[in-house]
Amino acid sequence: MLFLYSSVNVYAQDPQTTLSVSGILGTDGWYKSSVTVDFLVESFGSAPASLVYKIDNQDARTVQYARSTLLPVNGSFETFSTGIPSGWGVSDSAYTFPSLVLFHSGNRSVGLVSYPQTASFTYLSNKQSPTLVTEGETIDVSAWAMQYISQDSLAYFEVHGLDGTKTYDQVLGFSNYVAEQNQQWSQFTSSVVVPSGVQYVYLAMGVYSSSSSISYWDDVRILTQDSKKQSIAIPLTSEGQTQLTYYSIDDLGRQEQPKQEIIKKDSKTPNPPSSIVTSEGACVGCFDSKITVSDLESGLLVSNAQYRYYSKQSGLLWSDWQPVLSAIIFDSGLEAYDGVTQPVTISTGEISYGDPSQGPFRVQFSVGDVAGAFTKSPVFGLFNPWVNVGDSPVYSSGPVSIYEPSDQTLLTLGSVISSDAINAFPSTGTRVENYQHTMSNASSLVDIIPGYGLLASNAAPCPSTLPHTNGTCVYASDLTVSSSTISHEYVSVPHSSVIIVKGDLTITDNIPDVASVATVFIVEGDVSVSGAVTQISGLFIVGGTFSSDINETATQPLMVYGSVVSISGVSLSRDLGIVGANSNETTPAEVFVWQPKYLFDDHIISSLRGEKASYVWREVE
Structure with missing residues (x-):
């Protein structure tokens, strides 16, 4: 016997499974993205059958490996x-x-x-x-x-x-x-x-x-290698540190010893703060701002927490990013450490913003987590302007903004007055909300007033001063409303009028609110209100943008007795500052007061609808 031979019996071996993780690896072994776990099994003298794995203390799950075609053909001699x-x-x-x-x-x-x-x-x-x-x-x-x-x-x-x-x-x-x-x-x-x-x-x-x-x-x-090796990819959805226990079984029923792996995943940035606490410091114009932030997975990297602030003092505008003064575990008084998963309050310390009358003042925070992800807080304003809408709706197909800063940083406030994003500076935090209404998709005045073309073509020219009789009239170009265009008769004679302005409307003096006077301004261009104006009365239907403080000089709130409907957007740009009787801390920069008379004025409704007004009354329980 020249060929006596005994091969190594690989068939006595159990299958062997290796594990690899795909994702974006951050720092300290943490993955900061979605994670997929790839299991690769190799069997010996058999084919892989199934993978058994368990996440932490959850029930074990069994997944079948793909089965290759058994070779050779008819190896079990059934035919x-x-x-x-x-x-x-x-x-x-x-x-x-x-x-x-x-x-x-x-x-x-x-x-x-x-x-x-x-x-x-x-x-x-x-x-x-x-x-x-x-x-x-x-x-x-x-x-x-x-x-x-x-x-x-x-x-x-x-x-x-x-x-x-x-x-x-x-x-x-x-x-x-x-x-x-x-x-x-x-x-x-x-x-x-x-x-x-x-x-x-x-x-x-x-x-x-x-x-x-x-x-x-x-x-x-x-x-062959293809039939002895199989793989299964399983997405890991849980966040934090996960203990993965796994093993494979071959088609002969042999099972390897269970293995364990710790996978650390933090695909979320630290929870952004929704509010800020600001307190006055020892000097005039000095403020200390604090936010509370947390990261429940890898924990906060408090050693890298930073802030920057905005002030017009010495032309500074935005400062460079700089370390926060302190990071304290919430409600404990204990200093926070890198990797802390409890909420942490971080503080700028006392900042000198300068002359309180030269606002706005703003601050923004940046903080990361141990996994390597960073988040920036919203830009918080200190005592920012705000608006009181009440029961008077302000409609816009475009954005409604409250004091957009010069560097185009948008701060956002939720309100029911726009179908688009509403940009504002709330002192309590930021939100962006979109609301749909019947004029959400309006792109022209015709979408709001279907008979506008006929209404404008039939309108008589307006007098040099605002009309004080019932009817519809048109200004063929721009119109400036000042003390010289508001006559005694306009405020003393009861009337209902529709005024069409083919250009822009600029308001430099108050338009008094008179109970017996109802005026609808239909403006094809923009409506711009001077900062010196403190009240306007009317229903403003605007093809362009409505701005409440064109020259940004207002020190008093603007009272709007009526409502605004705008195609391009509404800019509520008044800022009352943080000192004085009328400051952002206590006084809204714009106040809209609804006037029910526009719902029941037969002349106005007939003019806008192109037909006689009719009402259907119904008792509502």
């Missing part, structure tokens, strides 16, 4: 043709038959009857249906057999390699062998590395003997 397994052939001095009584798996095995004339290897082979392989890969081969042989016989299999033309044949390896009669199923295995030039492998399974014998073969497997 036969004229006594020979389909896809297989038999050597000289031998024949095969299906056995329905003896089998290792499935429903049958193949019986091989050998009757050599001299000592030789008689075998069953799948050379006609070889398995495609790749150069350099390791192939695991397995078969089960039960043999009735004499003492001078050996049962085993050979692994053969073929070139691309399937003409060059070489033996690549042998399985372990059995040299005695065995009426129990035994496993035969071999593991070979595919050499250069080999593209296919096949098996020859049988008995080396000089005498007759019978052997039964079943459950043959040729396991």
